[in-house]
Amino acid sequence: MSDTPPLKIVSGTALTEQQKKDLLHRLARVEGQLRGVQKLIAKATEPGDCDGIAQQMSAARKALDRSFVTLLTSSMVTHAEKATSVEEAVASAKHLSSFLDKYV
Template sequence: MADTPPLKIVQGTALTDAQKKDLLHRLARVEGQLRGVQKLIAKAEHPDDCEGIAQQMSAARKALDRSFVTLLSSALITHTEKATSSEASAESSRRVAALLEKFA
């Protein structure tokens, strides 16, 4: 399977370029972990192999959860810093809080 080309980072107000690069790097690592889990499953021969698979799945899940937290933290920081008034800042905080309630 050929490697996919790197994603083009589009400038906008959602996240800074550095925040996007950090998140994309984190997700690429999670993707690698998941590929490793797939290989472990394919090669599993003994019941004891399940413990190692479970450990790697847990690590991938935690890494994805950490990426989620990083996304929301970055969004909160970016949107609050760019707010032109205290009302706009409060609205940004409410949007991020709603995301937490919905997806966390």
């Protein structure tokens, strides 16, 4: 476990408290996977060790990608639920579309 204290979750309109908790939990697992990869690299002594390292790096990358998808879907749901008009929902959808174009 980490020595850092848990992050204080701040209320707002970006994500719900539960969505934030889920994302933070996912990222903590990714962080643990990356620490494990660092240890594997430090202990690698033979060329065959790289196979296990690559496998763990791939798993961490996929977990981070899944966290990104969770962020996007959570954001879409939250913004759709909070929209007070069709125009606001359309503007939110356009923002998320540009977000996807930028990062995917």
